[in-house]
Amino acid sequence: MISRKALLVIFLLVLVSPVFGVVLADIVGYHEPLDVAAERLGLEDITEELNWTPLIDYTVPGLPDVVGYIVAGFIGVGIVLALGLGLSRLAFSK
Amino acid sequence: MHIPDGFLDPLTAGVTYVLTILYGAYALYGSKWKKNPDKLNLAAVLAAGIFAVQMLNWPIPGGTSLHFVGGALAGILLGPWVGFVSMFLVLLVQCLVFHDGGITALGANVLNMAIVDVLVGYALYKVFPQRFKVVGAFLGGWLGITLAGLLCGVELGVSSQLPYGLSVTVPIMGLWHAVLGVIEGFITAGVVAYISKKAPYLLE
Numbered sequence: 001m002i003s004r005k006a007l008l009v010i011f012l013l014v015l016v017s018p019v020f021g022v023v024l025a026d027i028v029g030y031h032e033p034l035d036v037a038a039e040r041l042g043l044e045d046i047t048e049e050l051n052w053t054p055l056i057d058y059t060v061p062g063l064p065d066v067v068g069y070i071v072a073g074f075i076g077v078g079i080v081l082a083l084g085l086g087l088s089r090l091a092f093s094k
Numbered sequence: 095m096h097i098p099d100g101f102l103d104p105l106t107a108g109v110t111y112v113l114t115i116l117y118g119a120y121a122l123y124g125s126k127w128k129k130n131p132d133k134l135n136l137a138a139v140l141a142a143g144i145f146a147v148q149m150l151n152w153p154i155p156g157g158t159s160l161h162f163v164g165g166a167l168a169g170i171l172l173g174p175w176v177g178f179v180s181m182f183l184v185l186l187v188q189c190l191v192f193h194d195g196g197i198t199a200l201g202a203n204v205l206n207m208a209i210v211d212v213l214v215g216y217a218l219y220k221v222f223p224q225r226f227k228v229v230g231a232f233l234g235g236w237l238g239i240t241l242a243g244l245l246c247g248v249e250l251g252v253s254s255q256l257p258y259g260l261s262v263t264v265p266i267m268g269l270w271h272a273v274l275g276v277i278e279g280f281i282t283a284g285v286v287a288y289i290s291k292k293a294p295y296l297l298e
Contacts, residue, residue, distance in 0.1 A: 006139050013146040020150045046100035047193060056193045058149065072192065073149050077142045079187050084138025087179065091134055 014073035018066040021058065095163065095239075095246055095271070096188065096203055099196030103254040110249060111201030117209050118182065125175040136296065137172055137180040144168065145184045160274045165207045166215020166238035167282045170231055171289070171296060174216050181208035202249045206242040214238035215282065227290065227297075228283045235282030236275040243271025 047056070054061050055075065060068035102110070144164035151161045164184075168177035185204050188194040195203045215234035222230030247267030251260035289296050 003139065006143065010139075010143050010146045013143070013150065017146065017149040020152055025151055047098045047196065050099045050196070051193055052197075053191060053193050055191055058192050058194070069149070073146060076145050076149075076187055076191060079191060080145045080183050081138055081142045083183050083187070084141050084180070085135065087183075088131070088134035088138060092131060 010077055014070060014077060017073050018069040022065045022069050095206060095243060096185075096195035097199035097246065097249070099198050101196070101250060101253065101255055102199050102202060106249055106253045107198045107201060110199075110205050114201040114204045114209065118178065118204075121175040121178045130176075133172055133176050137168075137176045138183075140164075140168060140171060141180040141183040144181070145187065148184070148188070160277055162281050163207055163211060163239055163242075163278060165211025165242065166219075166231070166235040166278070167285055169212035169214070169216030169238070170219040170234060170282070170286060174213050177212040177216060178208050181212055184208075202246070206246050206249075210245055211238040211242040214241050219286075228287045231286035232279040232283035234279075236272075236279030239275035239278045240268065240272040243275070244268040246271075 055072055058069050058072040058076075059065060060071045063071060144162075144167075147162045147164060149161075165177070165181050168180045171177070172180055182204055185195060185200065185208055189197060189200050189203070215231075215238040218234035218237060219227065219230040222233075244264060244267060247264035248260060250256055250267065251258070251263035256263065286297070
């Protein structure tokens with residue numbers, strides 16, 4: 001049984017996530033903690049060169065960053081839930 | 095803490111992949127977690143919740159940020175095997191769908207956040223007596239992130255991609271995550287305290 005309350009909380013978390021992941025991040029010039037350390041160490045991030053997904057960094061092509069972040073969040077939550085529940089059903093069926 | 099592509103050399107990436115696959119194979123096939131249906135559904139919902147919470151980057155003036163990782167909480171609520179599965183789902187989707195964490199570093203990222211963080215959180219919570227469980231959850235959250243950060247520093251330090259060795263990477267990663275880990279500890283303890291009042295059966 002999946003708690004509706006838990007799903008509602010997750011829904012609300014995704015809705016407010018751009019406030020932190022996009023808006024405030026832009027204001028303070030956000031970087032992942034590891035990226036900051038890596039910069040000090042002189043490492044090169046080749047994520048852009050090796051990219052395989054249109055949803056890189058929780059963006060959606062053609063959508064503003066804030067809206068794209070929310071859509072990406074729902075896509076991610078949906079896939080994680082589907083995989084988890086699928087695994088659960090697989091385990092029960094055996 | 096998500097290591098991107100280009101940071102680990104092939105040897106380090108390979109070793110961390112092998113360790114992760116061995117642990118994952120036991121978690122999936124060797125342990126008895128599949129016999130508990132409630133834990134499996136909880137794992138799916140918790141994974142979705144952790145994915146959503148990790149999107150809430152709390153920016154810190156100066157150009158960095160922190161977000162809740164959730165490995166210790168997964169270990170406390172689900173145990174070391176189902177907790178691993180839950181965190182693995184989060185990291186897999188983050189990597190493959192959003193390129194958050196490199197594909198070459200997926201083994202290392204899973205090792206740090208889905209194995210070490212989960213195990214440390216689980217172990218510390220378990221060793222504390224019932225009336226001090228919230229303290230155990232705090233220490234599990236804090237130490238889980240700190241040790242995961244230290245291991246991340248080791249992985250970066252032994253990688254020949256880096257200009258510096260362990261003496262530089264381990265203190266930087268360890269100290270940084272020891273500081274950030276305090277917040278992780280408070281959130282983990284807060285969630286455990288809330289669950290122990292509202293849904294204590296989830297902690298049994």
